[in-house]
Amino acid sequence: MDRPAGPWRIAGGIVAAAIFALPLLWMLGTSFKPPGEYAAASASLWPRHPTLMHYEAVAGARVGRAVVNSLIVTAGTTLLALLAAYPAAYALARLRFPRRLDLVFLVFVLLVKLTPPIVLAVPLYQVLRVLGLLDTLPGLVLAQQIYALPFAIWMLLGFIRDVPVALEEAARMDGARLPRILWEILVPVTAAGLAATAVLVAIAAWNEFLFAFLFLQSPSNFTLPTFIATRINEDETLWGQLSAIGVLASLPVLALIGVVHRALSRGFAGGTTG
Amino acid sequence: MRASTRLLVVLLAPSLVLFALLTLYPLLRVLLLAFTDSDYGFEGADFVGLANFAELAEGRGFRRAAWNTVAFAVMATVGEVVLGLALALLLDRAFRGRRLVTLVLLAPYVLSTIVVGAIWRAWFHYDVGFLNTALRGVGLPGVPWLFDPVLALPSIALADLWQATPFCFLILYAGLRSIPPDLHEAARIDGAGTWARFRDITLPLLWPYILIAGLMRTLDSFKLFDKVYAMTGGGPGNATETLSMFVQRLAFRFFDIGMASAAALVMVVVAGGLAAIYARQLMRPPA
Numbered sequence: 160m161d162r163p164a165g166p167w168r169i170a171g172g173i174v175a176a177a178i179f180a181l182p183l184l185w186m187l188g189t190s191f192k193p194p195g196e197y198a199a200a201s202a203s204l205w206p207r208h209p210t211l212m213h214y215e216a217v218a219g220a221r222v223g224r225a226v227v228n229s230l231i232v233t234a235g236t237t238l239l240a241l242l243a244a245y246p247a248a249y250a251l252a253r254l255r256f257p258r259r260l261d262l263v264f265l266v267f268v269l270l271v272k273l274t275p276p277i278v279l280a281v282p283l284y285q286v287l288r289v290l291g292l293l294d295t296l297p298g299l300v301l302a303q304q305i306y307a308l309p310f311a312i313w314m315l316l317g318f319i320r321d322v323p324v325a326l327e328e329a330a331r332m333d334g335a336r337l338p339r340i341l342w343e344i345l346v347p348v349t350a351a352g353l354a355a356t357a358v359l360v361a362i363a364a365w366n367e368f369l370f371a372f373l374f375l376q377s378p379s380n381f382t383l384p385t386f387i388a389t390r391i392n393e394d395e396t397l398w399g400q401l402s403a404i405g406v407l408a409s410l411p412v413l414a415l416i417g418v419v420h421r422a423l424s425r426g427f428a429g430g431t432t433g
Numbered sequence: 434m435r436a437s438t439r440l441l442v443v444l445l446a447p448s449l450v451l452f453a454l455l456t457l458y459p460l461l462r463v464l465l466l467a468f469t470d471s472d473y474g475f476e477g478a479d480f481v482g483l484a485n486f487a488e489l490a491e492g493r494g495f496r497r498a499a500w501n502t503v504a505f506a507v508m509a510t511v512g513e514v515v516l517g518l519a520l521a522l523l524l525d526r527a528f529r530g531r532r533l534v535t536l537v538l539l540a541p542y543v544l545s546t547i548v549v550g551a552i553w554r555a556w557f558h559y560d561v562g563f564l565n566t567a568l569r570g571v572g573l574p575g576v577p578w579l580f581d582p583v584l585a586l587p588s589i590a591l592a593d594l595w596q597a598t599p600f601c602f603l604i605l606y607a608g609l610r611s612i613p614p615d616l617h618e619a620a621r622i623d624g625a626g627t628w629a630r631f632r633d634i635t636l637p638l639l640w641p642y643i644l645i646a647g648l649m650r651t652l653d654s655f656k657l658f659d660k661v662y663a664m665t666g667g668g669p670g671n672a673t674e675t676l677s678m679f680v681q682r683l684a685f686r687f688f689d690i691g692m693a694s695a696a697a698l699v700m701v702v703v704a705g706g707l708a709a710i711y712a713r714q715l716m717r718p719p720a
Binding site: 161162163164165168169171172173175176179180182183185186189197198199242243244246247249250254255256257267269270271272273274275276277278279280281282283284285286301302304305308312337362365366368369372373383384385387388391392398401405408409412413415416417419420423424425 | 437438440441443444445447448451452454455456458459460462463466473474520523524525526527528530531533534535536537538539540541542543544545546547548550551552553554555556561563595598599600603604606607614652655656658659662663666676677680681684685690693694697698700701704705707708
């Protein structure tokens with residue numbers, strides 16, 4: 160158990176949290192401020208005359224489309240990454256590899272982790288074009304696998320290694336084949352790990368900007384981050400609407416913060432920022 | 434084929450196909466195109482040897498982008514690890530509400546970088562931004578955060594500090610909790626002061642965690658694109674253009690794929706070198 164904190168320490172912790180929360184509170188407050196208030200050089204965080212006008216304006220615009228696109232890309236990326244990663248992670252955790260191929264594989268995962276996305280984006284543009292997937296949501300789902308897949312394999316590997324082999328052996332004695340063992344025994348036992356992996360992959364996919372920015376050209380295909388990026392440059396101080404969209408884009412990920420906390424505390428130091 | 438080998442192939446096939454198509458093939462393509470004058474693909478492209486690299490080394494755009502990237506990576510990584518360590522030490526005692534404080538501190542880290550960029554661009558606005566309004570409120574002059582060519586990059590690093598310090602904090606916090614409390618107890622009984630215990634117990638045992646946090650932040654800030662795009666677009670002039678933006682401009686605006694590939698190759702090699710330096714430190718047996 161930790162030793163109890165003194166009053167100065169508690170005060171320090173609360174002040175630090177308040178400072179870090181400030182920009183978020185500002186965004187929330189600004190999304191309810193009439194334009195006169197935020198353009199009037201006021202340092203107050205909260206609106207004097209709260210209004211829903213920005214949310215109404217945003218609801219009428221093309222934001223709905225961007226939200227749907229983001230949901231499709233996030234769901235697709237997560238599903239594809241888990242479907243491909245689970246059997247691979249199982250193989251790496253359980254089967255004996257000829258000539259230490261598993262080590263080669265893990266080094267490769269690290270290499271991907273350190274490769275800047277722009278490096279792969281240039282040739283990938285041509286790959287997607289040849290496949291006819293440029294400017295499509297499936298194309299973006301595919302591109303996002305570059306980082307989602309190694310991350311998912313790496314995380315699932317840890318969870319599958321924690322499962323005692325004896326569980327599978329018993330089923331194998333009864334004559335169950337591998338697909339059934341995976342689906343009926345391993346997946347239920349590792350459900351919590353699968354969920355955590357899914358959440359982290361989904362957050363990264365929801366927030367991803369560079370590939371969406373480079374590979375999606377039609378505004379009707381924009382995801383939320385690309386949509387926000389175009390709005391930033393449209394009007395220097397259209398902060399009310401921008402904040403409203405920012406709040407919409409942030410609420411889902413903030414709701415999942417507990418999962419990120421647990422994963423990082425366990426040492427899954429995978430990055431989600433870009 | 435033996436049954437177990439066949440099984441391996443089946444289980445790994447989906448991942449291997451995706452890796453080959455999305456990572457291995459593109460990397461090979463970059464490697465080859467870096468030595469050509471390609472403006473799209475291999476067709477019509479000529480082998481030019483090291484000419485692209487020579488041109489990069491001479492060009493001011495690349496040198497400026499490289500300098501900006503390194504300067505940002507150093508500012509951001511050092512700032513985030515130090516501040517993250519301070520927060521971890523601050524919260525390494527039990528109190529009611531500690532979990533809530535931790536979750537609030539973590540919030541900026543899960544946001545989209547574009548949203549972070551949008552918030553800070555507004556905060557840094559010279560006339561009506563939150564920071565300058567607050568400064569003027571206490572009688573100080575406004576600061577040209579993003580307009581000044583010298584200040585713009587540190588300003589972006591400040592936004593990065595807000596977003597990524599929580600990551601370092603949590604890694605180091607987990608590290609602190611792995612140190613057996615008995616060690617501190619024993620040292621206290623031997624009369625060691627707070628500073629001595631920090632220097633001789635906490636810091637050496639925390640060192641691997643500090644290296645991992647530093648490595649992750651170095652590699653991530655080396656990729657910097659989104660935040661700069663949202664806040665300054667690389668300006669004023671090219672005062673905040675990073676290597677990622679430089680490559681993007683060459684490839685997607687000037688269609689100079691040969692040069693872009695050469696610059697990209699330099700980025701991979703440098704990132705690999707950085708990772709190797711950290712890895713060596715991590716592997717080194719404790720002195």
